[in-house]
Amino acid sequence: MREKYKLLVMIVIFILLYFLKFDTFLSKTVLLEGFLMLQEYVREHVLLCLIPAFFIAGAISVFVSQTSVIKYFGPNANKLLSYTVASVSGTILAVCSCTVLPIFAGIFKNGAGIGPAITFLYSGPAINVLAIILTTRVLGFEIGLARTIGAIVFAIVIGLIMSFIYRDEKRDVSKNNFVSDLDKELRPLWKTTIYFFNLVLILIFATWGNPQDSVGFYSLIYKVHWYLTVGLLISLFFILKFWFNKEELSSWIIASWTFAKQIFPLLLIGVFVAGILMGRPGHDNGLIADKYISMLVGGNSFRSNMFASISGALMYFATLTEIPILQGLIGSGMGKGPSLALLLSGPALSLPSMIVLSKIVGTKKMLVYVILVALMSAVVGLIYGKYF
Helix, strand or coil, rough: CCCHHHHHHHHHHHHHHHHHCHHCCHHHHHHHEEEEHHHHHHHHHHHHHHHHHHHHHHHHHHHHHHHHHHHHHHEEEEEEEEHHHHHHHHHHHHHCCCCCCHHHHHHHHHCCHHHHHHHHHHHHHCCCHHHHHHHHHHHHHHHHHHHHHHHHHHHHHHHHHHHHHCCCCCCCCCCCCCCCCCCCCCCCCHHHHHHHHHHHHHHHHCCCCCCCCCHHHHHHHHHHHHHHHHHHHHHHHHHHHHHHCCHHHHHHHHHHHHHHHHHHHHHHHHHHHHHHHHHHCCCCCCCCHHHHHHHHHHCCHHHHHHHHHHHHHHHCCCCHHHHHHHHHHCCCCCHHHHHHHHHHHHHCCHHHHHHHHHHHCCCCHHHHHHHHHHHHHHHHHHHHHHHH
C-alpha cells in the first residue's frame, strides 16, 4: 500500500474515533434505527414504488427496441431532442432517488448514451412538480423558484458533462437475452404506447402522497388515487390478456425479475446503512446527531454549503419528505444557501442509490456523478445565499 493511502486510512480512522458516538454504536439503539429505517422503506416504497418500477424497467428491456433507444438517446442522437425528452420523462414520473434506478437501468442497458440517461436519472427525483409547489408554499417563493431553475439546469448540465467526460468510451449494447423476435412489429405502436402509459400512471397514482394544505387539484387526486390505481390495474389486465402472447409476457416477467434481483438486495443494504448513520428522517438516533448537522450548516460559507450538499446526498429522502425536514433545519438555524444545496442534492442522491448506481454504471461513473451533483449544489447554494 502506498504511503499516502496509509496516511489517508489513518486520518479516516482518527476522525471516526474522534466523532462517532460509541456509547450508542454497540447498543441496540443504532442497529434498531437501521432496522426501523429498513422496515419503513419496505412498508412504504417496495409495493407501490419499486415493484411498478421493476415492471416498467422490464417492459423497456423487452418491448422497446434498442434501435429506438439509440435513435433518441444514443451518442449520435440530436442533443436538444434527447436531453429535452430525458428531462421531461423524469419530471412526469416524479419518483424518489431509489425508485428511478430500475427504470434508469432499463434505458441505459438498452443503449442510451450516458448523458441523456444521467439527465433522466437526476430529473426523476429532483424535478418533482408537486415537491416544487410545496417547497414554494412552505419554504417561500424565492427558494421554490431557485430549486426549480437549479434542478432543470442541473439535469441537463450534469448529463452534458458526463457525456463529454466519457465521449470516447465504447459500450457493448448487444441485444439482451430477453428480446428474440420481439423487435418485430407484433402490434400497432398505439397499443404499445397505451401499455407503457398505463404502467407509468399506475406508478404515479399508487405513490400519490397526501399534499395536506396544497392546491385543490392535488388534494382531489389524492382522495381518488386508489380508485384510479385499481381502475388502471384492471385496464392493464385486459391489455395483457388481449394484446400480448405468452412468450412476450414470460419475457417481460423474466426481465423484470432480473432487474429486481440485481437491484433490490443492494437497496436494502444501502437503506440499512443509511439508517444506522443518519437515522430515520425526524429521529435523532443515528450515529451522526442532527445537532451537529444543524451546527455545521449555519451561515453561508462554502464549508456549510458543501456539508449540506454532502449530508443531503447521503440521506434517503422519500418523495416530499425533504420539505418538512428542511423546515425543521431552517428553524434550527440553517442558512438559505445550505438549504438550497440540500434541496438540489438530497432528493436526487442517497447512499442506497449510490450503491446500486455503482453496480449499473461502474464505481468511477457513479463517483463522478455524485461529485458533480454535490459540488454544483454547494456552489449554487453559495451564490444563492450571497444574493438572497
